[in-house]
Amino acid sequence: MIQIIKADGTNEKKYIDILKSRSTQVNKAVTESVQSIINDVKENGDEAVLEYTKKFDGKLPKFIEVPREEIQNALTEADEDYVNALLNAIENITDFHSRQKHQSMINTKENGVILGQRIRGLERVGIYVPGGTAAYPSSVLMNAIPAKIAGVKEIVMMTPPTSDGTPNPDILVAAALCGVDRVFTLGGAQAIAALAYGTESVPKVDKIVGPGNIYVATAKKLLYGIVDIDMIAGPSEILILADETAPAKFVAADLMSQAEHDVLASAILVTTSLELAKQTVEEIKKQSESLSRKEIIQKSLKDYGAIFVCDNIDYAVKMANDFAPEHLEVMVKNPMEYIGKLDNAGSVFLGNYAPEPLGDYYAGPNHVLPTSGTARFFSPLSVDAFVKKSSYIYYTDEALREAHDDIVLLANREGLTAHANSIIVRYK
Numbered sequence: 529m530i531q532i533i534k535a536d537g538t539n540e541k542k543y544i545d546i547l548k549s550r551s552t553q554v555n556k557a558v559t560e561s562v563q564s565i566i567n568d569v570k571e572n573g574d575e576a577v578l579e580y581t582k583k584f585d586g587k588l589p590k591f592i593e594v595p596r597e598e599i600q601n602a603l604t605e606a607d608e609d610y611v612n613a614l615l616n617a618i619e620n621i622t623d624f625h626s627r628q629k630h631q632s633m634i635n636t637k638e639n640g641v642i643l644g645q646r647i648r649g650l651e652r653v654g655i656y657v658p659g660g661t662a663a664y665p666s667s668v669l670m671n672a673i674p675a676k677i678a679g680v681k682e683i684v685m686m687t688p689p690t691s692d693g694t695p696n697p698d699i700l701v702a703a704a705l706c707g708v709d710r711v712f713t714l715g716g717a718q719a720i721a722a723l724a725y726g727t728e729s730v731p732k733v734d735k736i737v738g739p740g741n742i743y744v745a746t747a748k749k750l751l752y753g754i755v756d757i758d759m760i761a762g763p764s765e766i767l768i769l770a771d772e773t774a775p776a777k778f779v780a781a782d783l784m785s786q787a788e789h790d791v792l793a794s795a796i797l798v799t800t801s802l803e804l805a806k807q808t809v810e811e812i813k814k815q816s817e818s819l820s821r822k823e824i825i826q827k828s829l830k831d832y833g834a835i836f837v838c839d840n841i842d843y844a845v846k847m848a849n850d851f852a853p854e855h856l857e858v859m860v861k862n863p864m865e866y867i868g869k870l871d872n873a874g875s876v877f878l879g880n881y882a883p884e885p886l887g888d889y890y891a892g893p894n895h896v897l898p899t900s901g902t903a904r905f906f907s908p909l910s911v912d913a914f915v916k917k918s919s920y921i922y923y924t925d926e927a928l929r930e931a932h933d934d935i936v937l938l939a940n941r942e943g944l945t946a947h948a949n950s951i952i953v954r955y956k
Contacts, residue, residue, distance in 0.1 A: 529826070530783075530812060530833040532805045535798070540847060543834050547900075550763055550792050550832065562717045562746040569721035574728045580718040589689035589713040592729060594700065599711060602700035610698070614705055617669060617890045624892030625674045628911040640924035647917050649679025652731060654723035654755075655708070656738035659687035659696040659715070664739070666888060668702035670895050670909065671737050676707055678914035683708045684733055686723065688715025715740075720747035724755045737896070737909065758909055762900035763792035763832075766884055767853035767873075769844055769866075772801040774859035775880060779804070780811030782857055782883050787828035788821040795828065796851065797835040798844045805835045845869050852903040855884045874903045929955060 533539050568576040582588050591598065603611070634644035655671045658664050668685070675683055685708045687699050695713045703711055712730060714722065720740075726732030736748055737758040748757045766786040768779055783795040799805055812829065816822050838844040845866065848856060852872035860866065863878040870876055874897030875887050888895045898906035923931075932951055939947035 530795075530809060530829040530835060532802075532809065532835045532837060535836040535838045535843065535847060540836055540850075543836075544851070547765075547794055547832060550794075550900075558742055558746055559750070562743055563750060565717045566721040566724075566747060566750060569718055569727070570725045573722075573725075574730075577714060577718045577722050577727055577730070580716065581714060584716055584718075585689060585693075587693060589693045589695070591695070591713050594695050594711040594713060598695075599700050599704050602695075602697045603704040606697070606701045611701065611705070614665070614669070614702060617666075618673065618705060620890060620892040621669055621673045621894075622677070625677050625894070625911050628674070629677055630912075630915075637927075639927045639930070641927045642920075642922035644920050645917055646920065647915050649675075649681065650734045650914055650916060651680075652682040652684060652733045653680045653914060654720075654733035654736045655683060655685045656715075656720065656723075656736065656740050656744060657685060657687045657699055658740060659690065659699050663687075663690075663696040663699055665696075665698045665702035666895065667738055668699060668706055668708065672703070672706035672708055674894065674909065674911045675737075675914045678911045680914050682710070682731070684723065684731060685711045686714050686719040687711065688719075689713045715744075717743045717747035720744055720751060724751040735914070737913070739896075758896060758913060759898060759902070759906060761896075763794065764789040764855075765794040765796075765853050765899060766855040766857065767796045767798060767848055767851050768857040768859060769848050769870075770797060770799045770801070770804060770857075770859040771841060771861060772804055773861045774799070774801075774804055776804055776807035776811045777815070778880055778883070779808045779859060780815055783808070783829070783833065784812060784816060784819065784825050785883065785885055786855065787825040787833060788819065789824075789828075791824055791827045792832065793828045794832040794853075796833065796853070798838060798847050799835065800838050800841055800844060802837050805837050808835060848873070852898075852901045854897045854899045854903065855887070857882070857884060872904050874898050874906075874908055 565580055578588060630647055632646045636642050653675050657667045672683055685703055687695060690696055720736060722730040723733045723736050733755060735756040739761055745760055749760050764786050768782060770779055779797060783797060787793050787795045797808060816825050819825060848870060849872045854874040856870060856873035857877040858866055859880055875893055877884055877887060887893055894909045896909035932955060935951050936948045
């Protein structure tokens with residue numbers, strides 16, 4: 529069961545070391561296996577992709593590329609309540625991400641100089657969506673919507689088949705509602721390689737986004753540079769910052785909502801109240817009994833969960849910033865007071881009625897977030913992830929003549945005489 533630990537400057541450091549020991553580093557065997565798959569797909573295209581699909585899935589899926597008619601049929605036959613829930617979530621996610629969009633800009637100066645920046649969406653983006661034993665339609669929404677808003681011309685989705693070789697219908701419904709252009713029933717490292725290099729059937733993309741298992745994550749990492757990627761995501765994590773006013777049953781439920789993801793998931797409570805800590809342990813015991821992923825939750829909390837009791841709220845805030853969690857819930861008397869103090873978190877959930885699943889599915893901000901402490905320098909997925917920017921420069925003869933001496937001096941100081949000459953030759 530989850531431990532209660534006194535925060536004293538040493539115990540929490542030991543715990544962070546334990547978190548770092550999780551399998552965030554890909555072992556050599558996985559890397560070698562994935563690199564072999566990548567090389568084969570690069571060389572042999574569809575033939576290699578289908579060979580690995582049959583090898584790992586046991587058979588080929590019903591469709592390699594899902595016909596538009598099948599996608600539309602999934603939407604037509606979908607449960608009305610499910611479609612309405614998706615539409616409500618799509619409205620919220622679209623509203624939030626629409627506000628992230630930037631415009632191209634131009635700056636004209638009195639001397640005739642024109643400077644500017646052009647912003648436009650990427651040509652083609654690949655989205656990977658788990659769809660076998662674990663299917664996440666919410667991942668379709670969180671990846672496709674900002675891409676559409678950014679102006680991406682074509683969205684190509686990869687999703688593994690279900691056990692009968694067909695695509696997960698819930699994922700197809702989400703794809704139809706979000707305007708995904710093409711859907712392939714392919715998964716694993718071979719699907720990532722196909723997107724990166726292109727095959728006879730799969731178009732080459734400019735960027736690959738979306739979650740996946742260790743083989744998918746490793747393929748994305750190895751192919752970074754051939755294509756752009758969103759991030760290398762580690763096990764999910766939550767940190768709850770709470771004082772004596774937090775309801776223990778809420779705290780316990782929210783810790784378990786992340787622990788159920790994976791036995792490597794991390795769920796942490798940092799509190800100023802020993803009484804809340806004890807009540808939370810009891811609530812976890814009680815609530816976990818009725819949960820379908822009880823065994824995963826219990827192992828996750830035992831191995832990577834912890835409740836830290838701090839002497840004061842300022843130290844608790846410091847701990848939260850040191851951990852830099854993927855999800856940070858703030859259950860204190862006046863949560864809004866802490867927005868400016870919490871600098872390192874993927875997404876911050878304020879108050880007793882903003883549980884983490886609200887962000888996963890519905891509120892609007894993206895749920896693709898930095899993990900493993902990388903919230904110190906990485907940001908959530910956003911519209912910016914799907915655009916490219918170019919600057920442009922126009923100078924008149926007079927404006928360049930005025931800058932002539934400075935540019936030549938700087939170029940010569942760096943020993944780049946051809947750079948200097950490029951300026952000098954215009955005024956000889």
